[in-house]
Each structure stands twice: as C-alpha cells, then as structure tokens.
Amino acid sequence: MSKQENKEKLRVYEYAKSLNMSSKEIITILKRLDIPVNNHMSVMENDAVARVEQFFKDIKNNAAAKREGGAGAPVLTQSIAKEATVNHFTQSLQVEAGTLEGNRREGVRPEQPKRQDNHVRQNRDGGQGQSKNQQEKQVSMNKPTQNNTKETQNRPQGGHDSRRNQQSTGSQQGQHKAPHQGGGQRQQTSSARPNPVQTNNIAAKANTAVVDTEDIETPVKSKAPKKPFKPNQRGNDDNNARINNNFKNRGGKNNRGGRGQQAQPPREKIDNTPKKIIVRGTMTVGETAKLLHKDASEVIKKLISMGVMATINQELDIDTILLLAAEFGVEVEVKIPVEEDRFETVEEVDNEADLKERPPVVTIMGHVDHGKTTLLDAIRSTNVTSGEAGGITQHIGAYQVEINNKKITFLDTPGHEAFTLMRARGAQITDITIIVVAADDGVMPQTVEAISHAKAAGVPIIVAVNKIDKPDADPDRVKQELTEYELVPEEWGGDTIFVNVSAKQRMGLEELLEMILLVAEVNEFKANPNKRARGTVIEAELDKGRGPVARVLVQHGTLKVGDAFVAGNCFGRVRAMVNDKGRRLKEAGPSTPVEITGLTEVPQAGDPFMVFEDERKARSIAEKRAITQRQSELGSNTRVTLDDLFKHIKEGEIKDLNVIIKADVQGSVEALKGSLEKIEVEGVRVKIIHSGVGAITESDIILATASNAIVIGFNVRPDNQAKATAEQEKVDVRLHRVIYNVIEEIEQAMKGMLDPVYKENVIGHAEVRNTFKISKVGTIAGCMVTSGKITRTAEARLIRNGIVIYEGKIDTLKRFKDDAKEVAQGYECGITLENYNDIKEGDVIEAFVMETVER
Numbered sequence: 001m002s003k004q005e006n007k008e009k010l011r012v013y014e015y016a017k018s019l020n021m022s023s024k025e026i027i028t029i030l031k032r033l034d035i036p037v038n039n040h041m042s043v044m045e046n047d048a049v050a051r052v053e054q055f056f057k058d059i060k061n062n063a064a065a066k067r068e069g070g071a072g073a074p075v076l077t078q079s080i081a082k083e084a085t086v087n088h089f090t091q092s093l094q095v096e097a098g099t100l101e102g103n104r105r106e107g108v109r110p111e112q113p114k115r116q117d118n119h120v121r122q123n124r125d126g127g128q129g130q131s132k133n134q135q136e137k138q139v140s141m142n143k144p145t146q147n148n149t150k151e152t153q154n155r156p157q158g159g160h161d162s163r164r165n166q167q168s169t170g171s172q173q174g175q176h177k178a179p180h181q182g183g184g185q186r187q188q189t190s191s192a193r194p195n196p197v198q199t200n201n202i203a204a205k206a207n208t209a210v211v212d213t214e215d216i217e218t219p220v221k222s223k224a225p226k227k228p229f230k231p232n233q234r235g236n237d238d239n240n241a242r243i244n245n246n247f248k249n250r251g252g253k254n255n256r257g258g259r260g261q262q263a264q265p266p267r268e269k270i271d272n273t274p275k276k277i278i279v280r281g282t283m284t285v286g287e288t289a290k291l292l293h294k295d296a297s298e299v300i301k302k303l304i305s306m307g308v309m310a311t312i313n314q315e316l317d318i319d320t321i322l323l324l325a326a327e328f329g330v331e332v333e334v335k336i337p338v339e340e341d342r343f344e345t346v347e348e349v350d351n352e353a354d355l356k357e358r359p360p361v362v363t364i365m366g367h368v369d370h371g372k373t374t375l376l377d378a379i380r381s382t383n384v385t386s387g388e389a390g391g392i393t394q395h396i397g398a399y400q401v402e403i404n405n406k407k408i409t410f411l412d413t414p415g416h417e418a419f420t421l422m423r424a425r426g427a428q429i430t431d432i433t434i435i436v437v438a439a440d441d442g443v444m445p446q447t448v449e450a451i452s453h454a455k456a457a458g459v460p461i462i463v464a465v466n467k468i469d470k471p472d473a474d475p476d477r478v479k480q481e482l483t484e485y486e487l488v489p490e491e492w493g494g495d496t497i498f499v500n501v502s503a504k505q506r507m508g509l510e511e512l513l514e515m516i517l518l519v520a521e522v523n524e525f526k527a528n529p530n531k532r533a534r535g536t537v538i539e540a541e542l543d544k545g546r547g548p549v550a551r552v553l554v555q556h557g558t559l560k561v562g563d564a565f566v567a568g569n570c571f572g573r574v575r576a577m578v579n580d581k582g583r584r585l586k587e588a589g590p591s592t593p594v595e596i597t598g599l600t601e602v603p604q605a606g607d608p609f610m611v612f613e614d615e616r617k618a619r620s621i622a623e624k625r626a627i628t629q630r631q632s633e634l635g636s637n638t639r640v641t642l643d644d645l646f647k648h649i650k651e652g653e654i655k656d657l658n659v660i661i662k663a664d665v666q667g668s669v670e671a672l673k674g675s676l677e678k679i680e681v682e683g684v685r686v687k688i689i690h691s692g693v694g695a696i697t698e699s700d701i702i703l704a705t706a707s708n709a710i711v712i713g714f715n716v717r718p719d720n721q722a723k724a725t726a727e728q729e730k731v732d733v734r735l736h737r738v739i740y741n742v743i744e745e746i747e748q749a750m751k752g753m754l755d756p757v758y759k760e761n762v763i764g765h766a767e768v769r770n771t772f773k774i775s776k777v778g779t780i781a782g783c784m785v786t787s788g789k790i791t792r793t794a795e796a797r798l799i800r801n802g803i804v805i806y807e808g809k810i811d812t813l814k815r816f817k818d819d820a821k822e823v824a825q826g827y828e829c830g831i832t833l834e835n836y837n838d839i840k841e842g843d844v845i846e847a848f849v850m851e852t853v854e855r
C-alpha cells in the first residue's frame with residue numbers, strides 16, 4: 001500500500017474526531033457491532049462507517065420512540081426518558097471499555113498487529129522503547145487542545161465520506177492486517193512532541209482506563225493534565241469539561257474495583273441544570289453546554305440523538321438551542337439584543353391586525369408671502385370655532401383639526417427648509433404636503449423648490465391655489481405652470497388634487513380638508529397604538545419655569561404620563577403632557593402632537609423619540625447615543641461625492657445619482673438636465689431632484705444633504721452661507737463653465753473612471769555635450785546635468801533652440817558603463833531616448849514626471 005493511499009484512508013481516530021468522540025468510544029461501538037478493529041489506527045471501511053452511523057440512528061430512533069411513547073408528558077419527563085437512553089448507551093460503553101482495558105492489561109488483543117508494526121510505531125514515537133500501552137497513556141495526557149478542536153473544525157462534517165469514497169476506489173485488501181503501516185506526517189509530529197507526563201495524571205488515567213488515542217496526532221501540550229483529576233470536578237473550559245466527562249463516562253476512580261468485567265453505575269451526579277436560560281443569539285456547542293451546566297460531550301451526545309452531528313465549536317442556531325434546551329427540560333428566554341442606542345433605525349413590524357387608522361400629518365409649503373401662515377391659522381381657527389370648544393390654543397409645533405369625525409395633524413412650521421431639515425436629520429414625519437401657490441403670483445422659485453423637496457421625500461402633494469379672492473387671481477395659470485413640474489390637475493387628466501382657497505376669506509378650507517382626508521384614505525396611514533411610543537421631536541426649548549420642554553409628534557404606540565424615554569441624546573420621564581388645545585393628557589396615540597415636560601436636557605428638532613422600560617435604561621441609551629454622535633462627528637462623511645460614486649455604485653448602495661442643478665440661465669438648466677438624464681451606467685441613472693436659476697443657496701445644500709445629492713453649479717457660485725453649510729455637511733458641489741465638462745465628469749465618475757488630475761513637474765535638465773552612435777543601441781547622448789536631476793523613469797523632452805522636437809521616455813541612463821537610477825546636477829551621464837536617435841550636440845534634455853493632484 002502506498003503512503004498516499006494510506007493517507008487517504010479513514011482511520012478510527014479521525015472518524016472519532018469528526019464526531020468529537022473518542023477513538024475508544026468508536027472502537028467499542030465497532031466491536032459491539034462485530035466489526036473487526038484493532039485500535040485507533042485501524043482503517044474504517046465504508047461498511048463500518050455506515051454501520052456505526054446506523055447505530056447512532058438506531059439510538060436516535062429509539063429515543064424518538066420513547067419520546068413518542070411518552071407523548072403528552074411534560075418536556076421534563078420526556079427529556080428524562082431521553083437521558084435514560086443516553087445513559088444506557090454510556091453505560092454500555094463503560095462495560096465494553098472496561099473489558100477492553102482488561103484485555104489490554106492482560107496483554108490480550110483482539111487482533112494482534114504485526115510485530116513489525118509495533119516496531120515501526122515505536123520508532124516513530126521516538127524509539128524510547130516504551131510499551132504501546134504506556135505510549136498511549138502518555139499520549140492521552142496530551143489531551144484536547146485547540147489544535148485538536150481546530151482539526152475537528154477544519155474537517156467538514158461528513159468529511160470522512162469523501163475519504164470513504166476514495167477508499168472504495170483503492171485497494172481495500174490487507175488494511176486490517178497492517179493497520180499501523182504508513183501513518184504519514186501527522187504520526188511523525190506526534191513523535192516530535194514533548195511528552196510532559198504528569199505522574200498523577202498517569203495514575204488517574206490508568207485508574208480510569210482511558211486510552212484516548214484520538215489525540216495521538218496533536219502536537220500540542222495540553223493544560224488539562226496539569227490539574228489533578230477529580231471525578232466530579234467541572235472543567236474550567238469546554239475542553240476540560242470534555243475530558244472530565246470522558247473520565248466520568250468510563251467510570252472514574254471509583255470504577256477501580258469493577259475494572260474488567262463489570263461497570264459500576266455512574267456516580268450520582270448533583271443535578272444543577274438551570275430551570276431557565278437566556279439566549280441572546282447563536283452559540284457554540286461549548287457555550288451552550290456551559291449555559292446548561294452540562295458537559296460538552298453530554299450536549300454533543302444529546303445533539304447526536306437529535307440527529308445533529310456537531311463539534312464543540314460548532315455554532316448552533318437559536319432553533320436548535322431551543323430544541324436542545326427542551327431536551328434537557330430547560331426553559332429558554334430568547335432576548336435578541338437590538339441596537340437600542342440606534343433605535344430610530346430599528347423597524348418594528350406590526351401585525352396587520354394591530355394596525356389602526358391614524359390621522360395624516362400634513363406640512364404646508366410654498367413661496368414667500370403666498371399665504372402659508374395665513375392658511376395654517378385659518379384652518380386652525382376654523383376648527384376651533386366649529387369643533388372643540390374651550391382650551392387655549394397653544395403653539396406646540398403642530399395642531400390637530402377634526403372634520404367629518406376624522407382628525408388631521410398639521411405641522412405648524414411652514415416652509416420646506418424646516419421640512420427638509422427634519423428629513424436631513426432622518427425624520428420622516430410628513431404624510432402629505434400642501435403646496436400653496438398664490439393665484440395672483442403664480443409659480444415662483446420657492447414653489448419649485450418646495451415641489452422638489454416634497455418629491456425627493458416621496459410625499460403626496462395637494463396644491464392649494466390661494467388668494468382666489470383677489471381680483472387678479474388666475475388659478476388656471478397656476479395649474480398651467482405647474483404642469484411643467486408634473487403636477488397635472490385631475491380635470492386635465494393628471495392625478496394631482498388642486499383646491500382653490502382663500503386663506504384670508506376662509507374660502508375652500510373645508511374642501512381642502514376633505515381632500516386631505518381623501519388622500520389619507522387612499523394611502524391608508526396606519527399605526528399600532530398598543531405599544532410603547534415612538535415619534536419625533538418637532539420643537540424643543542428651555543422654559544424658565546418648566547425646564548426643558550419638548551414638542552413631540554407621537555408616530556407609533558401610545559405615550560403615557562410617567563413613561564421613561566429617550567429623545568435624541570436626552571432622556572427623561574413624562575411629567576406632564578399637554579395638547580395643542582392646552583389640555584392635559586394622560587395618553588397620546590399615533591399622529592398626536594404633545595408638549596411634554598420631564599426632560600433633563602433640551603433635545604433638537606428632528607430628534608427621534610422612544611419610550612423605554614425605565615429611566616435607568618433611557619439614561620444609558622441617551623449616553624451611548626451622545627458618544628456615538630461625537631464619534632460620528634469625528635468620523636468620515638457618508639455623503640455621495642463624485643470621487644467615491646463608483647464605489648457606492650459597485651456596492652449597490654446607489655441606484656440613482658441625485659443631482660441638484662443651479663445655473664445662470666434657464667436655457668443652461670434645461671440643456672444640462674436633458675444631457676444628464678440621458679446618462680446611464682450599469683443601471684444607475686442621474687436623477688435631477690431639483691434645478692433652478694440663480695446662486696447655490698443653503699436650501700439647495702440642505703436638500704442635497706437630505707437626499708444624498710451632489711450639487712452642480714453652472715456659471716454660478718454658492719453664496720457664503722451655502723459654502724459654509726456645504727463644507728460642514730460635506731456636500732459635493734461641482735462648479736463648471738462648460739456643459740460638456742459637466743457631462744463628462746458625471747459620466748466618468750459613474751463609470752469609475754474619474755481620471756486623476758495630473759500636473760507636470762520638471763525635475764531637471766541635461767545638456768548634450770557629445771553624441772555617440774552605436775549600432776543596435778542608437779544614439780547615446782553624453783550629457784552634463786545642469787539643473788535638478790535626471791531619473792531613469794522620468795519622461796523627457798528634447799529641446800533644440802527653444803523648440804521641443806521630441807517628447808518621450810528616457811530609455812537608458814548610465815554613469816560611465818553602469819546603469820543609474822538618477823544622476824544629479826553637476827554630473828555627467830549617458831542618455832538614450834526611447835525610439836529617438838536624432839540627438840545633436842547642444843540639445844537640452846528636460847526631464848519631467850507627471851504627478852497626480854488631489855481634487
């Protein structure tokens with residue numbers, strides 16, 4: 001048999017290791033199954049493996065049958081039944097182990113290996129003349145080690161199958177006759193291993209009749225043997241736990257008397273199995289065993305009986321842990337830790353059945369003086385007179401009105417800056433936007449901005465054409481103008497709702513409110529009121545009398561007085577809660593704006609808000625958030641820039657490149673829009689989220705921040721405020737004067753080919769003093785370096801009478817006969833130019849390098 005073949009055989013110790021069992025156990029099973037086996041080095045035939053596996057299956061089925069027999073019994077009873085099966089199995093192993101050991105001691109071997117094998121083996125083991133038993137015992141002292149585990153881990157489960165297959169193709173004859181032949185490198189490593197035998201451990205081992213030959217190949221010292229063995233001592237680590245268990249399974253010290261024929265029942269073990277464990281995620285078998293107060297081997301056996309072949313370091317998923325714990329009769333509480341300090345990112349999925357309709361949250365936006373504030377006031381007062389009586393209207397950042405027994409929440413701060421600032425802070429609180437356009441003024445720059453902001457946020461738009469009471473009001477003109485921005489009225493075949501109103505005369509307000517309800521109905525805004533509250537801070541301030549005050553929009557769940565909460569980096573407990581009518585509330589459900597007191601500090605508008613179980617928890621989360629924020633402020637920006645655009649595209653983070661265009665004239669805006677929208681690279685397109693004429697303003701930058709956009713300025717510059725904000729928010733602003741350059745830059749960036757900008761750097765000059773023509777080499781210029789230096793890798797230009805007559809690379813650079821990397825000023829050198837020979841005395845060679853410049 002060749003060495004190669006030998007290596008490919010599956011041996012008992014390898015198979016045992018793959019199951020995280022000892023060779024001894026496998027040998028015992030093999031014998032029990034009447035399969036001829038000598039020792040750990042015996043080759044496992046296909047058939048043998050199959051039969052051992054069948055043996056395990058039988059045990060499993062047996063256990064399952066027992067379980068079924070006891071169906072209906074509580075888990076604990078079932079697991080006891082199961083335990084009995086395993087114990088039975090262990091006991092039978094013990095009996096056989098005892099017999100085997102007895103045989104060994106008497107020098108009886110089931111099958112004597114060839115004498116030569118022994119000889120080979122002894123030589124391999126260092127030729128120390130030890131008897132086989134001794135060697136095995138000593139080897140077993142070098143008990144489980146990380147290497148051992150690693151080996152087990154590295155070998156894929158069922159890895160022996162492949163070996164088995166290989167075996168079947170090779171010669172199978174004589175395997176039993178010469179089990180020790182070959183052995184390969186691993187065996188040799190074992191011989192090189194120091195053998196720090198601990199006498200007391202030898203004694204322990206001898207007593208316990210353990211011959212864990214599986215570790216023969218582990219060339220690592222083990223810590224385990226250093227500890228004197230105590231039968232019931234639990235190992236400090238899983239490896240130790242396994243060793244101890246091995247000892248226990250074989251009877252331990254107390255088995256001394258019965259060694260040979262009889263196995264004593266296992267020592268009575270104090271059952272310290274916990275009633276309940278808390279699981280916070282996947283765990284390894286070893287970790288699970290520790291948590292269950294079990295030996296790893298016990299857990300592994302249990303897993304085998306459940307049909308799971310696992311090694312000590314194998315990860316168990318939560319489902320398996322749950323089943324396993326049930327097998328041991330242990331209750332499990334699964335607590336998956338969420339990143340609570342980033343609670344705004346945690347999406348809570350509610351059952352459809354728990355979701356209840358909630359009032360829509362509406363923001364009013366539009367151009368200056370088009371009547372936003374007047375409209376908000378009109379709606380509020382309309383409702384106060386027609387709706388709830390009493391209460392002093394409070395400004396709490398938002399208010400609710402009721403129409404047709406349905407509520408609508410209006411955010412009190414009109415304007416898209418506030419809206420987008422909120423959005424930039426991650427708060428999505430608006431469900432519907434109302435764009436107010438004065439009928440006498442028409443669409444103005446901020447109208448367009450407002451539309452862009454609403455669209456970027458993906459919020460439905462209702463157009464309120466205001467000031468229709470004015471004599472020069474022309475609502476149709478407004479409709480006409482808005483078609484350019486894809487806001488087409490329904491009567492013209494579009495899907496945008498237009499309502500004519502007069503905020504001042506309070507005309508059309510009811511219709512506007514009804515339309516809001518209609519849009520809300522279509523969009524089905526819902527939330528689960530029966531859970532802890534989550535929302536957003538709309539405003540906050542420090543009140544002289546009441547301390548920090550936050551106006552909060554509850555978005556999910558119900559906020560109650562007494563609730564502990566986190567708002568941004570602040571925390572508190574709801575001391576008092578007031579609504580927009582000045583009424584004290586005990587509870588506030590979804591879409592309700594409330595003013596709360598009980599904070600320790602003042603949060604910021606747009607901060608996320610969430611209730612936690614107690615104030616201590618809230619405090620710790622707020623503190624963590626403060627630290628994280630400080631770190632992220634120090635850290636790098638995550639905004640899209642053209643320079644890292646390709647990376648984002650590649651990583652699939654970007655599907656659209658959001659762009660804001662500002663130009664000097666409308667014509668340029670249109671030209672740029674048209675060309676940029678045509679660009680498509682790898683499925684990524686340019687999306688113009690806003691465009692306009694005029695300087696780049698802070699509002700543009702805020703929109704870019706909220707929408708992760710880049711800003712292109714064409715013949716315009718950012719104003720000072722915008723510049724400062726762009727720098728602070730790290731928004732990529734590109735300024736251009738040539739349309740072609742804009743398009744090329746964007747296209748290249750999307751293709752990941754944004755070429756670095758190069759700058760030429762002249763590093764030196766050399767004057768040609770002589771020329772030599774050499775066949776096959778060409779013209780060598782004998783030069784004197786007159787300034788700087790000439791380097792071998794530089795590019796060169798040949799200058800004759802001030803005119804560049806050639807530009808190319810330096811081919812060779814020599815000092816005398818030797819190649820030189822560089823030659824400095826004042827030294828002579830020989831230079832040849834790549835593919836150029838027409839060099840004349842008096843020419844000047846200018847050396848330069850191209851350097852990349854940071855953009």
Ligand SMILES: Nc1nc2c(ncn2[C@@H]2O[C@H](COP(=O)(O)OP(=O)(O)OP(=O)(O)O)[C@@H](O)[C@H]2O)c(=O)[nH]1
Pocket residue numbers: 366367368369370371372373374375414466467468469470501502503504505
């Ligand atoms: N005739 C008439 N005037 C109106 C109407 N609505 C608002 N106005 C007037 O238009 C002017 C501007 O109204 P505001 O409500 O302050 O407009 P705004 O959009 O809130 O303005 P900013 O807060 O500056 O952005 C005021 O003088 C209002 O009285 C209306 O329906 N009809």
